[in-house]
Amino acid sequence: MTEPEMTETERHKARMARKKAIVDEKVKKADQSRGVVIVLTGAGKGKSSSAFGMVARALGHDMKVGIVQFIKGKFATGEEAFFRRFPEVEYHVMGEGFTWETQDRERDEEAARAAWDIARQQLANPQLAMVVLDELNIVLKYKYLSVDEVIAALTDRPEHQHVIITGRNAPPDLIEVADTVTDSKLIKHAFKAGVKAQKGIEL
Amino acid sequence: MTEPEMTETERHKARMARKKAIVDEKVKKADQSRGVVIVLTGAGKGKSSSAFGMVARALGHDMKVGIVQFIKGKFATGEEAFFRRFPEVEYHVMGEGFTWETQDRERDEEAARAAWDIARQQLANPQLAMVVLDELNIVLKYKYLSVDEVIAALTDRPEHQHVIITGRNAPPDLIEVADTVTDSKLIKHAFKAGVKAQKGIEL
Numbered sequence: 007m008t009e010p011e012m013t014e015t016e017r018h019k020a021r022m023a024r025k026k027a028i029v030d031e032k033v034k035k036a037d038q039s040r041g042v043v044i045v046l047t048g049a050g051k052g053k054s055s056s057a058f059g060m061v062a063r064a065l066g067h068d069m070k071v072g073i074v075q076f077i078k079g080k081f082a083t084g085e086e087a088f089f090r091r092f093p094e095v096e097y098h099v100m101g102e103g104f105t106w107e108t109q110d111r112e113r114d115e116e117a118a119r120a121a122w123d124i125a126r127q128q129l130a131n132p133q134l135a136m137v138v139l140d141e142l143n144i145v146l147k148y149k150y151l152s153v154d155e156v157i158a159a160l161t162d163r164p165e166h167q168h169v170i171i172t173g174r175n176a177p178p179d180l181i182e183v184a185d186t187v188t189d190s191k192l193i194k195h196a197f198k199a200g201v202k203a204q205k206g207i208e209l
Numbered sequence: 210m211t212e213p214e215m216t217e218t219e220r221h222k223a224r225m226a227r228k229k230a231i232v233d234e235k236v237k238k239a240d241q242s243r244g245v246v247i248v249l250t251g252a253g254k255g256k257s258s259s260a261f262g263m264v265a266r267a268l269g270h271d272m273k274v275g276i277v278q279f280i281k282g283k284f285a286t287g288e289e290a291f292f293r294r295f296p297e298v299e300y301h302v303m304g305e306g307f308t309w310e311t312q313d314r315e316r317d318e319e320a321a322r323a324a325w326d327i328a329r330q331q332l333a334n335p336q337l338a339m340v341v342l343d344e345l346n347i348v349l350k351y352k353y354l355s356v357d358e359v360i361a362a363l364t365d366r367p368e369h370q371h372v373i374i375t376g377r378n379a380p381p382d383l384i385e386v387a388d389t390v391t392d393s394k395l396i397k398h399a400f401k402a403g404v405k406a407q408k409g410i411e412l
Contacts, residue, residue, distance in 0.1 A: 014314070015314050015315065018312075018313075018314040019312045019313065019314070022309040022311075022312040023309075023312055025309040026309040026310065026312065029309060032400070032401075033405070033406075035403060036400050036401075036403050036404055036405040036406070037403065037405055038403050038404045038405060039404075039405060039407055040404060042399040042404055042410060044254070044255070044399075044410075046255055048393070048394075050391035050392065050393060051247070051389055051391050052247070052249055052255075052256075052259035052260075052262070052263070052391050053255075053259070054262065055258075055259040055260075055261075055262030055263045055266065056255035056256070056258040056259035056262055057255075057258075057262065058258075058261075058262030058265050058266070059255070059257065059258030059259055059260065059261030059262035059263075059264075059265070059288065060255070060258045060262075060410070061262075061265070062261050062262070062264070062265050062287070062288055062291045062292065063258065063261070063286065063287035063288045063291065064287060065287070065291050066286070066287030066288055066289070066290035066291030066292075067287045067290070067408045069408070083266065083269070084265070084266035084267060084268070084269030084270045085262065085265055085266045085269055086269070087269035087270070088265045088266065088268050088269030089265065089269075106225040106226075106228040106229040106232060107229065108225075109221075109222045109225040109226055109229065110222065111217070111218050111221040111222070112218065168410050181396065181397070184397060185397065185398075185399035185402065185404060186254055186395075186397055186398050186399045186400075187395075187396035187397040188253035188254050188255050188393050188394065188395060188396065189253065189393065189394045189396050190251070190253055190391050190392065190393035190394070191251075191391070191392045191393070191394070192389075192390075192391060193384065193390035193391065193392050194384070194387060194388065194389055194390040195388075195389050196245040196247075196388035196389045197235070197239050197389075198235075198239075199388060200238060200239050200240065200241050201239055201241045201242075201243060201245055201388060202236070202239040202240055202241060202242060203236075203239070204242055205270045205272070207245060207247075207263070207371050
């Protein structure tokens with residue numbers, strides 16, 4: 007039966023059968039099982055949320071997770087309040103506000119170094135199936151930490167550990183070593199339209 | 210003191226003070242408090258995870274959340290196992306697999322319609338501070354539901370309810386009514402490099 011003789015329903019079925027064959031082939035080819043490094047970068051909203059969603063998914067599989075937040079907002083955040091409830095989560099927040107809040111490079115560097123010390127321990131801990139390094143890219147951009155040091159710790163980590171790194175301006179060397187990289191663009195932002203940050207929606 | 214006479218530390222401080230003034234001004238201007246519609250679209254990974262991270266954040270603030278997943282993967286997902294633990298979450302999964310799994314347009318349409326009936330109830334429920342319509346964009350792309358009907362329900366929803374809509378190919382009319390839109394691009398994908406989906410990382 008040629009395509010023009012098919013009904014809409016039949017065409018849909020044929021299209022979907024072709025798609026399934028492609029998907030099945032891809033799934034067959036993907037046969038490696040190992041931890042991956044996922045980088046979420048770009049100016050779009052939802053990068054950190056995405057990392058926290060992956061934490062929720064991991065907890066759904068009873069995995070243990072480490073989280074280091076390299077940039078702390080001014081206010082206590084909902085995700086911190088939430089994930090601290092779980093004994094499977096090691097949660098560490100770097101003790102300072104945004105760089106433009108402290109306005110003190112030396113203090114920022116010290117705080118980044120202290121947070122990185124915790125992160126390195128997590129990246130060396132085979133009990134942690136997932137490690138989230140939230141806003142690490144910002145810290146790398148300001149050169150509070152060296153990207154080489156970070157890449158060395160990623161390379162040496164336990165084979166099955168997944169790592170999620172967020173923040174704008176991911177350095178090219180980090181993108182190079184990552185397995186999955188998403189670059190998100192902000193098309194529209196409620197905050198710019200005059201909507202303020204609200205409970206549950208930290209714009 | 211002119212810039213060349215400043216030390217690196219002083220320059221940093223001056224730059225950050227200018228940045229803080231800009232940020233403070235923006236925060237002051239954003240004075241509306243209302244629910245927002247957030248659309249997460251594009252081919253990048255982590256869109257649904259981002260929505261689930263926002264759910265975690267909302268739960269951290271003791272808010273009630275509705276979730277409708279319009280496309281269910283073949284396997285039970287970690288996020289479903291996790292969020293079903295919370296009585297504050299109304300979780301509904303559309304009963305069918307991917308469109309290329311069923312290969313049956315009529316069955317897909319019926320399933321989409323049933324899921325949308327639940328979503329409409331959630332969008333009319335002022336007790337729900339947040340509603341996630343996961344992969345709704347896919348359903349709209351295949352025209353299993355009309356975008357006008359979706360927009361009407363969004364327009365009529367309780368004033369303080371936040372809505373997160375995910376999936377590739379968000380229709381232009383939906384982007385038009387949304388408050389915040391992130392378009393994510395896939396730069397690299399572990400799955401394409403031969404890494405298979407694993408517990409906690411559904412590639």
